[in-house]
Amino acid sequence: MNQVKIGRFIAAMRKQQHLTQREFAELLGVSDKTVSKWECGNGMPELSHMQSVCNILHIDLNELFSGERLTDTDYKKKAEENMMNLVEEAEKLKKNIVGGNVLGTVENIEMDKCEVHRTNTAFWSTAGNELLGATALPSWGNFFPSEDKLKLLGDLTDKSVLEIGCGSGHSLKYAADLGAADLYGLDISEDQIGRAQEYMGSQRIMAKLVCSPMEEECGLPVNYFDLVYSVYGIGWTTDLNKTFGRIHSYLKKGGIFVFGWSHPIHKCVSIEKGRLVFDNSYFNEKWYCANIGGREIMLCNRMMSTYVNALADSGFVVEKLVEEIDRDKAVASGSDFGKKALMLPTVFVIRARKV
Ligand SMILES: C[S@@+](CC[C@H](N)C(=O)[O-])C[C@H]1O[C@@H](n2cnc3c(N)ncnc32)[C@H](O)[C@@H]1O
Structure with a gap:
């Protein structure tokens, strides 16, 4: 062509x-x-x-x-x-992958923060949740052990918590059910904030919801939170160091930051006739524009060292890195995605502490 x-x-x-x-x-x-x-x-x-x-x-x-x-x-x-x-x-x-989705053509782009925000906000404001599926606690992602089992968030009784990329608010409800007393959510999309507001209202839960890109100053209190967490939220940032720096400032000393995202190795490998094939370089962190169900998203794949070093540079100490698979679920799925998950992690979750 x-x-x-x-x-x-x-x-x-x-x-x-x-x-x-x-x-x-x-x-x-x-x-x-x-x-x-x-x-x-x-x-x-x-x-x-x-x-x-x-x-x-x-x-x-x-x-x-x-x-x-x-x-x-x-x-x-x-x-x-x-x-x-x-x-x-x-x-x-067949080669390009986001979560369990095989994408259309992926194009490398020059990262333009406003364009990324505009494109991704439009995606999440419209069909994002339907196209990428539910990404809310207790699930950290496909074939990954549930938070009910891992308990990475710790005891939330009476704690102040903030979710980054709170989406429709279902993970905030999970935190409320675990006893969190003071709930905040941040999201770039006004429509998502609207959905979260509606959902919180229907569950009679009080939450303060802020509409802002996670990279920017948005008036959230500093030295305030016991826990900041994010479920498939952090990877959308255009500036990882700035975002981790902000999250560090929101937390009290000793406060905990837990986040999960697609495992970087997962994006590099596809499954063909039962064998794993490397399609993309693990080292490639270039921004790209892809298409899911006719809607554009803009993302980049970051190496594991990029996340860990950005945490260290922002003043966090990593307490745990989880790369596990729920084997029963992967086997039961019978899908290529499930077969791949038996050989490579699909998701990672990091628990870090502000020192
Ligand atoms: C996978 S969803 C998170 C869903 C959420 N965990 C839940 O429980 O519903 C990712 C969210 O990140 C938000 N997002 C994308 N880019 C963002 C940015 N730069 N700053 C803040 N939020 C962003 C999207 O609007 C979307 O709601």
Whole structure:
């Protein structure tokens, strides 16, 4: 598939329709950066957008994949070529992974904090929870032992606790059930904060909810919390050191920070015919834009040493690093994801103390 040719064709057809990149992007419900990326040959429209792209540009799919207008004589030959190309592309698509999800094409990007925040907020404000599934305590993630068993949060009776990336508030409810007296949640998405507010209300739980990126100053009290925790929240930060520095400042001396995220090795390896295959370098921490169910996310994979060193630099001492698997669950799933989990950790959780 010649993406540069396709990109030029999209640009030419868009201009023929007298549309700017922004107008075209608005019609499709994507960002103008996404359109610019396609037109520069740095990616193809996702499957969910292809038909709309064709409708707006008055072309058909065969012409889109060929990157040119087709005459009746070219049409059949090009259709066959395009089908072969698509089969090859489909093989490549199996390689990129977020959680248990196999993603569409992953594109490296220059990290732009505002763009990352805008993209990820839009993802979580809309279909994030449905697409990535429940990520709330007592679960730390797929095939990982539950918090009920690990008890990494410790005794929460009468404690002040803060959740980073609190999402819909289900983990705050778990902390409340364990006796936490003073509950705070922080999330970048107003919609998620709204969901958490509604859920807390329905459970008659009082919680102070703050809408802010975790990297930024947001008025949370300092030297105040006994525990800060995060379940699939921390990895979304654009600045790990700054975020850990802030979390350190919110905690009392001796306070505990516990967080879980996808294990970095999990993203590097896929399973093919029962064998593990390395697709991505463990050392690659470049930012990328990926697509889940037609929605963009922006992330980077960080090495385990990056997390541990950022904790140390911020004044934390690591008390525990858990890389375990609930073997019964992995076996029972019968899935490739489960088979992979029997050989490599899918999730890690770190418990650290402010010194
Ligand atoms: C996997 S969800 C967490 C779900 C949560 N553990 C629960 O119990 O529902 C990740 C959350 O992180 C939030 N998030 C993403 N980027 C963020 C950022 N830079 N600062 C704060 N929150 C962020 C998202 O809006 C989303 O709600």
